[in-house]
Amino acid sequence: MNRKLARKVAKAHGVSVKEVRAECQAAIDHAYVKTNFYAGQVPHAGATPTPDEFIAHAVGETKSRLKNDSPRKN
8 A cells, every 4th residue: 555645644643554464454354355356456475455556456447448438539
């Protein structure tokens, strides 16, 4: 997870950056208890994706979809 993003989230919620990362990882771990098709699409080195792996995948997918959905110029 981008340190700047983690700091913003932490500040907004009055918690530490460490707690933000821990909560993100807990949410990801919970989603992987019983994975579904979409959860299985996120590439990861370990048993579950890290917040960094998850966010990188989400950003890449979003950029790809925005690019594919944008109106084409003639």
